Amino acid sequence: MPLLKDPERTERKNLHRFADFAGKRVLEIGCGDGRMTWQYAKQTKFVAGIDLEADDLRVATIERPSDVPASFVRADSIRIPFANEKFDLAILAWSF
């Protein structure tokens, strides 16, 4: 494991410059273990995170702070298990 990832918090700063999360319904595609989710989730109405990696999703679920409105689902981005027009904002996170 790397000693540190982004201690300068450039990702967080840029994410918040590009998106207004306040009161938004957010879908994060490729949420992994929630590392990025925690950088904005508190301000949202709710966050749904999807990923294919069950182990990462388990970590995200365990580490979710109790005051953060987030849930995590194992799903593929080519078949997103939510209704039409459910979200105000989508984040494609680190999709290589």
Place this chain on the structure above:
Amino acid sequence: MVHALNEIQRVLAPNGSLIDLRPMMSNWAIEVASMREVQEVGRVSDLPEGLEDDHAANESMAKAEAQKQFVREQEEFFPFFYYWDSPNEMKEYMDEDWSDIITIDEDTWKNVQSMWAVANADARLRIRVKMMITRWKKI
């Protein structure tokens, strides 16, 4: 990614936004960083799979734009740093997590090790990943 973009468009409300945040292959710099100075000691080599992934993602977004699914509102690049305590820890991480997208050639590896050997006591080794962030609006 084309199919994913169709799905994202479906679940986004009218005027919803998509943030595309991802690393770009660009022979990321390897640096020795201490409180006193930052020194670039080499560059990683991009592998075809990483470059193809970049190309495919860019093409998918361009297609979505051409088909008027999304319109690009803002795009910028910024650095994202990974830090390690030693060259071996960095190499181990690269081999485990990035072996399909980047590699480090022998000359660069030797240079990293020799520069690390004379680095300041508080130095850390880091890789500067080029990140792209784009905000798209659903049309």
